[in-house]
Amino acid sequence: MALKIGDIELKSNLLFAPIAGFSEVGYRHLCMKYGAGLTFTELVSAKGLCYGNKGSEELIATTDTTTPCAVQLFGSDPEFMFKAARDERLKKFDIIDINMGCPVKKVYNNGEGSALMNNPLLIAELVQAVCEGSGKPVTCKMRAGVEMNRPIAVECALAAERGGASAVTIHPRYREQFYSGVADHSITRAVKEAVKIPVIANGDIFDKASLERVKAETGADGFMLARGALGRPYIFAELEGRHFEYSRRATILEHIEILRKYFPDTTVANIMKLHLCYYAKGENFAKQVRVAVGEVKTLDELFKVVDRYFPN
Ligand SMILES: Cc1cc2nc3c(=O)[nH]c(=O)nc-3n(C[C@H](O)[C@H](O)[C@H](O)COP(=O)(O)O)c2cc1C
Numbered sequence: 055m056a057l058k059i060g061d062i063e064l065k066s067n068l069l070f071a072p073i074a075g076f077s078e079v080g081y082r083h084l085c086m087k088y089g090a091g092l093t094f095t096e097l098v099s100a101k102g103l104c105y106g107n108k109g110s111e112e113l114i115a116t117t118d119t120t121t122p123c124a125v126q127l128f129g130s131d132p133e134f135m136f137k138a139a140r141d142e143r144l145k146k147f148d149i150i151d152i153n154m155g156c157p158v159k160k161v162y163n164n165g166e167g168s169a170l171m172n173n174p175l176l177i178a179e180l181v182q183a184v185c186e187g188s189g190k191p192v193t194c195k196m197r198a199g200v201e202m203n204r205p206i207a208v209e210c211a212l213a214a215e216r217g218g219a220s221a222v223t224i225h226p227r228y229r230e231q232f233y234s235g236v237a238d239h240s241i242t243r244a245v246k247e248a249v250k251i252p253v254i255a256n257g258d259i260f261d262k263a264s265l266e267r268v269k270a271e272t273g274a275d276g277f278m279l280a281r282g283a284l285g286r287p288y289i290f291a292e293l294e295g296r297h298f299e300y301s302r303r304a305t306i307l308e309h310i311e312i313l314r315k316y317f318p319d320t321t322v323a324n325i326m327k328l329h330l331c332y333y334a335k336g337e338n339f340a341k342q343v344r345v346a347v348g349e350v351k352t353l354d355e356l357f358k359v360v361d362r363y364f365p366n
Contacts (some may be wrong), residue, residue, distance in 0.1 A: 060191025060220040066091035071280035080312040084287035086121035100129030100138035124149035132183035139187030154196035168229040174213035181217030191220035198226040223254040242272040285332030319353040
């Protein structure tokens with residue numbers, strides 16, 4: 055059955071995750087092209103947006119496509135979240151997602167990201183504020199909980215639903231784990247059984263077998279890939295059994311071309327350095343690419359690495 059978030063019906067229930075440093079406009083475009091039903095920006099500070107921070111502006115660059123795109127906000131102050139959600143610059147996004155999973159110390163100690171899971175009442179308030187500010191469907195992305203083996207995702211998802219959320223994504227690791235260990239999808243299932251809104255399962259989906267396992271374990275409505283989609287945007291087509299000719303070089307060049315519409319060449323080079331390591335992952339030249347991009351300072355130098363290691 056098609057996944058519907060608020061009044062938005064997705065063409066696929068496979069979603070591309072928010073990933074800081076990777077979910078930029080170019081890579082989101084490629085994931086959409088290969089069939090992701092929804093993509094997300096990386097986390098963007100609500101306060102940063104309100105204060106006109108230039109870094110935040112770059113993160114919300116987006117293409118006009120028919121595939122919906124969500125902007126992910128982080129913050130803990132309902133007033134700032136309301137203001138950010140109402141911001142004209144976010145009008146081009148279809149959905150607003152609230153980050154409730156970021157484990158990073160600076161964010162957590164500010165009471166933001168995964169720290170919100172300590173306060174379900176605040177979760178409901180924030181969701182309500184963002185719904186009122188944006189008038190768009192609002193989703194939340196959260197973890198299993200904060201401390202190891204103390205799952206609180208069910209309470210937090212219920213709070214999000216009470217606040218008016220249209221869907222919730224569960225990445226069932228604890229904040230203490232960051233990205234280590236395995237995702238415990240029995241927690242995703244518990245959330246699915248507790249709420250009426252759609253539940254999106256995220257964590258450790260890398261191929262067809264792991265996708266089928268997470269589907270069976272959770273009964274979720276949607277499935278989100280993060281690390282499993284890096285360097286291979288075509289995975290969204292593959293997982294749906296669509297086969298086609300794929301040129302990695304052409305994909306990399308298309309990626310660069312889109313980025314150049316939005317960013318200066320040095321920024322494009324910096325963004326692509328990270329991606330090239332993933333495009334090379336699993337190849338016998340992967341290490342050489344990591345070393346080579348370490349030296350890259352300009353886009354011309356980056357093109358040389360592309361020509362050398364991705365000749366066709
Ligand atoms: C480098 C990196 C950056 C991330 N940035 C974000 C982010 O900005 N917002 C967010 O909600 N999750 C972020 N995540 C978490 C992912 O979206 C996802 O929940 C997590 O990697 C588990 O999914 P996976 O097993 O498919 O990788 C990040 C993860 C990584 C590894």
